[in-house]
Amino acid sequence: MLAYEYQSDGVMRVVERDDPRPQEGELLIDVAAAGICGTDLKIARGEHRFYPPGTTRVPGHETVGVVAENRSGDDRFAPGTPVAVAPNIACGHCRPCRRGLGNLCENYESVGLTFDGGFASQLLIPAAAVANGNVMVVPDGLDLSIASLTEPIAAVVRGLRPLTVTSDDTLLICGAGPIGLIALLVAKHRGVGQVIVSQTSPHRRRIAKQLGADHTINPRERDMSEQVMELTDGAGADAIMVATPVGQVFTDALRSAAKGARVSFFAGLPSGKGEIPLDANLIHYGELIVTGSTANTNADNEEALALLASQPDLFAPLITASFPLEEADRAFEAAKGGEHLKVLIEPRR
Ligand SMILES: [Zn+2]
Ligand SMILES: [Zn+2]
Structure with a gap:
């Protein structure tokens, strides 16, 4: 089979590999589509903690396909089933798992990581993974390219949950990359009052609109919090999702918050750069609830797949x-540029 492999010299290449042979309990999938996300670009740059120097591995964690061979014993996954x-x-x-936080598992294994x-x-x-419920049957009629958005939508569904947005709320989304834009779509679909998107690139601002x-x-034009205050009659945003890895934005997000607002640091900062100035009094006097979001659980993915299907x-x-797949280098180039939103690799095209 063909694979786009991160190789031990830190370069990604399309290579021919032996076809995988499923053992007892395993499932083999013919990949239909796999989305490229920021994590994959980080891997390609040699900066991902799960890809230390010397690693040879195939990334890709936003995957859909069709069952090729089922040795799992679970008859929902007959050959030909889209998953x-x-x-x-x-x-x-582990402790987080026992508390329902499988996304924070201490013994975490992850596809493509x-x-x-x-x-x-x-x-x-x-x-x-099969036993754990990681494989989900794609509902009838849902296009597999679109179904490949399940994982990023799951991440957003999880990130939005503690923000509890209502029709009364102004949601501020900082960053209009795929994650910020998915948050925009989901929040509008759920009937949030209004959404303000803060973004430096005019192209991305147009798309958000x-x-x-x-x-x-x-x-960049003017202080973010000043603009948010103007658009909310001085109240500030009731819910804020920071979806860009820029420390200054985290600081400014708190200054853009309304009294009693919920704020999610959805994005992480580069490792070693997590310490930033934050005005704790904004949290104290405003009773802000500040949280974060990391990865996603199977339940988040099921919710996302149902939302996509509807x-x-x-x-x-x-x-x-x-x-x-043969043009995976070009796909990664496209994903790196600012022009595209989601770029897919579709091996069966
Ligand atoms: Zn992803
Ligand atoms: Zn665990």
Whole structure:
């Protein structure tokens, strides 16, 4: 089979590999589509903690496909069944797992991170993942390219949950990358009062507007919090999602918050750069609830897949390019540039 491999010299290459052979309990999938996300670009740059120097592995964790061979013993996965794969395999017995936080599992395994992932013509799903419920049958009629958005939508569904947005609320989204734009679509679909998107790139601001943002602002032009205060009659935003890895934005987000606002540091900062100035009195006097979000659980993925199946046209505009596996280098180039939103690798194209 073909695979797009991160190799021990730190370069990614399309290579021919032996076809994987599923053992007892495992599932073999013919990959239909795999989305490229920021994590994959980080891997390609040699900066991911799960890809230390010397690693040879296939990334890709936003994977959908069709069952090629089923040795799992679970008859929902007959050959030919379309499936989406939730990437994070929780151990089920560590402390976070026992508390329902499988996304924070201490013995975490993950497709495309700790073992070979979906940038390949075939993907082998380990028995533990099948047993854990990581493989989900794609509902009838849902296009597999669109179904590949399940994992990023799951991340957003999880990130939005503690923000509890209502029709009374102004939601501020900082950053209009795929994650920020998915948050915009989901929040508008759920009937949030208004959404303000803060983003430096005019191209991305235009897209945010097309996808339903009530206001877009440029934080380079003028202080973000000043603009948010103006757009909310001095009240500030009731819910804030920081979806860009820039420390200054985290600081400014708190200054843009309304009394009693919920703030999610959805994005992480580069490792070693997590310490930033924050005015604790804004949290104290405003009774702000500040939280974060990391990865996602199988339940988040199930919720995302159901949402996608009910609203495929809502999310379809997020996919702006698709490449066959042979052109994976070009796909990564496209994903790196600022022009595209979601770029897919589709091996069966
Ligand atoms: Zn991802
Ligand atoms: Zn665990």
